[in-house]
Amino acid sequence: MTKRNKIIYWVATGWLALGMVSTGIVQLIKMKEEVDMMTHLGYPIYFLTIIGAWKMLGVAAVLVPKFPLVKEWAYAGFFFAMSGAVFSHLAIGDSAKELFGPILLLILTAVSWYFRPATRRLPTEKSFQLIHEQHES
Incomplete structure (x- = not known):
């Protein structure tokens, strides 16, 4: 991995973790603005607890070394949650500000x-094949 790619990874991952943790916390504590937003979007308030908890677990999975399969699940969860948020805001006609x-x-x-x-x-x-070939020789 080049130094440039490593920097890009850690900057993006750091900001992603910060964003997910901060939004996860306000969802878990059911901050008034988050409750209002969920009501506005038409979701039940208990959804805040579910999304907030999964965000925290996802951040831990992405940051902790090893466990690549769990990392894939976390990235997929982040993708589904954020694309769902975008489409939810679009579906009710929210402004571009809400999509940012x-x-x-x-x-x-x-x-x-x-x-x-x-x-x-x-x-x-391919990497499994390489490992298998190394063990055969």
Whole structure:
């Protein structure tokens, strides 16, 4: 991994983690603005607890070394949550201002996932073949 790619990964991942933790906290504590937003979007308030808790667990999964399969799940969860937020705001006709946060977190999710180091990726079939060939020789 080049130094440039490593910097891109850690900057995107740091901002992603900060964004997910900060929004997760306000969702878990059911801050008035979050409750109002969920009501505005038509979701039940208990949804805040679910999303907030999953965000916290997802951040831990992305930041902790190893466990590449859990990282893939976390990235997928972030992608689904943020794309769902974007479409929810679009569906009720919210302004572009309401889309900024979810779109930014969606982009950070994609950038962090794309630039993640090999040690944080799932092994590919090709790498399994290489390992198998090394054990045979």
